[in-house]
Amino acid sequence: MAVIAARLPLRPACASASSRLACEARCQPGVAARPRRSSVWAAAAHPSGSWLHAGHGLAPRQQSVSMCRAALHTSSTRPPAAPAQAEAEAAPFDALPAVSFSIIAHIDHGKSTLADRLLEMTGCIPAGVGNRQVLDSLKVERERGITVKSQAVSMRWQGTLLNLIDTPGHVDFAYEVSRSLSACQVALLVVDAAQGVQSQTLSVLRIARARNLRIIPVLNKIDLPAAQPDVVLAQLEDVGLDVGSGGREEAISVSAKTGQGVEEVLARLVRGARTHKEARRQDMRALVFDSWYDPYKGVVALASVYEGTLRKGDRIASAASGKTYEVLGIGVNSPEPVSTGVLRAGQVGWLMMNMKDMSEAAIGDTLHHAHTKVEPLEGFKPSVPMVYAAVYPLQAQDFPKLEDAITRLALNDRSVTVARESSAALGQGCRLGFLGTLHLDVFRQRLEDEYGQSILVTAPTVPFRVTAQDGTERTIASPAEFPAELRAGHAELAEPVVRGTLMCPEEYVGSMMELCAEHRGEDLSIEFDEGKSGKRQVRMVYRLPLAEVVTDFFGKLKSRSSGFAAFEYEDDGYTASDLVKLSFLISGTPVDALAVVLHRSKAVATGRAMARKLRDVVPRQQFEVAIQAVIGNKVIARESLKAFRKDVTAGLYGGDYTRKAKQLGKQKEGKKRLRAVSFGRVQIPQEAFLSVLNSRPNEGK
Ligand SMILES: Nc1nc2c(ncn2[C@@H]2O[C@H](COP(=O)(O)OP(=O)(O)OP(=O)(O)O)[C@@H](O)[C@H]2O)c(=O)[nH]1
Numbered sequence: 001m002a003v004i005a006a007r008l009p010l011r012p013a014c015a016s017a018s019s020r021l022a023c024e025a026r027c028q029p030g031v032a033a034r035p036r037r038s039s040v041w042a043a044a045a046h047p048s049g050s051w052l053h054a055g056h057g058l059a060p061r062q063q064s065v066s067m068c069r070a071a072l073h074t075s076s077t078r079p080p081a082a083p084a085q086a087e088a089e090a091a092p093f094d095a096l097p098a099v100s101f102s103i104i105a106h107i108d109h110g111k112s113t114l115a116d117r118l119l120e121m122t123g124c125i126p127a128g129v130g131n132r133q134v135l136d137s138l139k140v141e142r143e144r145g146i147t148v149k150s151q152a153v154s155m156r157w158q159g160t161l162l163n164l165i166d167t168p169g170h171v172d173f174a175y176e177v178s179r180s181l182s183a184c185q186v187a188l189l190v191v192d193a194a195q196g197v198q199s200q201t202l203s204v205l206r207i208a209r210a211r212n213l214r215i216i217p218v219l220n221k222i223d224l225p226a227a228q229p230d231v232v233l234a235q236l237e238d239v240g241l242d243v244g245s246g247g248r249e250e251a252i253s254v255s256a257k258t259g260q261g262v263e264e265v266l267a268r269l270v271r272g273a274r275t276h277k278e279a280r281r282q283d284m285r286a287l288v289f290d291s292w293y294d295p296y297k298g299v300v301a302l303a304s305v306y307e308g309t310l311r312k313g314d315r316i317a318s319a320a321s322g323k324t325y326e327v328l329g330i331g332v333n334s335p336e337p338v339s340t341g342v343l344r345a346g347q348v349g350w351l352m353m354n355m356k357d358m359s360e361a362a363i364g365d366t367l368h369h370a371h372t373k374v375e376p377l378e379g380f381k382p383s384v385p386m387v388y389a390a391v392y393p394l395q396a397q398d399f400p401k402l403e404d405a406i407t408r409l410a411l412n413d414r415s416v417t418v419a420r421e422s423s424a425a426l427g428q429g430c431r432l433g434f435l436g437t438l439h440l441d442v443f444r445q446r447l448e449d450e451y452g453q454s455i456l457v458t459a460p461t462v463p464f465r466v467t468a469q470d471g472t473e474r475t476i477a478s479p480a481e482f483p484a485e486l487r488a489g490h491a492e493l494a495e496p497v498v499r500g501t502l503m504c505p506e507e508y509v510g511s512m513m514e515l516c517a518e519h520r521g522e523d524l525s526i527e528f529d530e531g532k533s534g535k536r537q538v539r540m541v542y543r544l545p546l547a548e549v550v551t552d553f554f555g556k557l558k559s560r561s562s563g564f565a566a567f568e569y570e571d572d573g574y575t576a577s578d579l580v581k582l583s584f585l586i587s588g589t590p591v592d593a594l595a596v597v598l599h600r601s602k603a604v605a606t607g608r609a610m611a612r613k614l615r616d617v618v619p620r621q622q623f624e625v626a627i628q629a630v631i632g633n634k635v636i637a638r639e640s641l642k643a644f645r646k647d648v649t650a651g652l653y654g655g656d657y658t659r660k661a662k663q664l665g666k667q668k669e670g671k672k673r674l675r676a677v678s679f680g681r682v683q684i685p686q687e688a689f690l691s692v693l694n695s696r697p698n699e700g701k
Pocket of ligand 1: 110111257
């Protein structure tokens with residue numbers, strides 16, 4: 001009977017230095033030790049029977065034992081399990097029935113907090129340290145309190161293996177959500193009991209249904225005074241879930257913060273576990289759903305084994321490339337990586353192979369034994385960028401380092417597209433494609449946090465399409481690619497549009513219609529729905545240009561509806577549009593990094609706003625600087641930055657007026673000369689660029 005040791009729970013338990021050292025040495029990944037009395041005790045004392053410190057089978061010193069016991073007891077409020085159950089729980093993990101599940105929800109509804117509680121109750125992490133969000137390991141995730149990357153972790157509960165895949169909540173990370181759900185059988189749909197069903201709740205629900213997952217609705221935050229579980233249950237029924245008592249998708253009320261009701265979630269998951277006996281007899285097929293580069297271990301892939309058994313030392317092949325590899329290491333996360341040497345059907349874990357290059361660990365690829373021929377599993381649709389932005393180093397000579405960092409990060413986040421670009425003002429850079437503006441912002445922060453890059457990011461644009469007279473089409477991802485022939489009417493331009501569904505309580509319908517009209521929305525339908533929740537809800541369908549949605553639309557939607565409106569959208573192709581390129585000249589010299597492509601109706605307001613902003617941030621010179629916003633040859637806005645005027649007459653007391661006039665004349669001459677040498681070479685500091693680029697084009701309204 002092998003019991004696997006996890007390192008994380010050790011630390012608080014083994015406070016004494018010597019025993020901690022001994023324990024840590026023995027608890028290295030890969031150690032599977034024969035249990036002695038202490039492990040039986042641990043399994044009996046903890047209902048999860050999970051890979052806890054005292055479960056590693058090595059008898060710790062008396063002091064550590066009592067401390068471990070204390071840690072184990074505090075990690076769950078449940079009474080000790082019965083002996084028969086304890087035996088089942090101490091079974092090797094790969095013989096256990098398993099279920100893979102994901103937690104899906106609207107942003108901030110409490111996925112990561114619920115994951116923490118589940119990890120605590122199953123003994124993967126010690127309890128009582130408060131809200132840690134163990135799975136949000138990236139710095140950007142902790143700082144912003146959002147999940148960006150999916151994470152996978154395996155837990156034991158009552159003789160069952162529960163594989164949790166935590167997913168991001170924001171619409172920009174829907175790609176990660178759909179990837180993670182491919183590896184699951186169950187989805188815990190978390191809904192904030194105070195906020196109710198939101199736009200992302202609906203879209204993740206749709207993805208989960210499309211993948212035929214069993215849905216368990218979880219009403220979270222029931223500890224909040226504003227919680228209205230009945231209203232939210234009615235909303236869930238309104239979206240077609242059978243959430244009533246005894247219903248197919250009976251909801252569970254929990255407080256992820258206090259732990260109330262979380263045990264019921266575990267019980268429901270256990271009921272859905274399967275032994276995968278049949279699947280384990282088949283040829284091995286595993287789906288790679290994430291991969292990254294670890295500086296110490298090389299390429300690491302996260303895989304979900306659908307059929308068969310995958311062991312360390314096996315020769316495997318990639319269905320996509322046909323290349324073969326040897327499995328050098330294999331294991332699960334609990335939540336620290338634990339080497340198990342094997343992964344069987346129904347299990348999710350990491351594997352290291354002798355891959356030379358990150359690009360070989362293609363996400364969505366199927367791995368199989370090299371000597372077998374299998375049908376590849378259904379992969380993921382490649383993502384299509386919705387927003388583009390260019391990234392430049394602050395110091396031109398740092399470009400090679402920046403490019404290297406971008407390439408590495410893009411391999412970790414496969415939804416980002418990368419192409420080189422250069423600008424006269426900013427030098428060499430990269431044009432990147434993202435799924436939304438939050439995605440862009442998170443990528444920027446990860447470049448800074450994880451790779452120490454100092455960068456400048458240009459204003460986001462959407463992919464416009466140009467159709468030439470001969471019918472050939474091309475996509476323009478940057479204002480620099482805006483076609484000159486357009487002016488002569490030799491090409492047609494189209495912009496991407498979305499079909500957006502906006503839901504809000506009736507009292508906000510006026511302000512929501514106004515908002516959509518401001519953003520060039522075309523109304524398609526409007527429905528009033530009584531709903532079981534008692535409030536009259538309005539459902540409006542609009543066709544909106546994507547360029548309008550990716551900027552400040554969501555912020556305005558939330559603020560004008562006091563957070564009650566929900567909006568979701570789907571791609572609706574392209575529509576012909578009167579687009580123009582708005583450029584900026586400083587002292588007559590074009591500053592290409594500031595150029596934007598936008599609808600003609602927005603050009604004047606945006607041009608004025610950006611010119612004003614430039615006037616505020618460009619440092620004053622010894623001569624007057626003209627800041628102009630132009631479309632083609634036409635100036636649509638102009639701001640002047642007044643020159644510094646040194647008081648050259650300050651030292652003259654009294655005397656003849658001609659002395660003053662002489663000094664002023666000399667100053668005038670000097671300025672003429674200065675302007676001649678500095679013309680077109682106004683030094684604009686990087687901060688000035690940053691503050692202008694950070695102001696979105698639509699803010700000019
Ligand atoms: N009162 C209360 N607050 C909660 C509860 N669950 C989560 N929260 C709080 O809600 C906020 C958001 O929780 P997270 O767990 O980060 O939410 P999330 O859904 O993982 O967010 P993303 O990862 O960004 O999608 C945090 O401040 C939590 O402390 C709960 O049951 N009760």
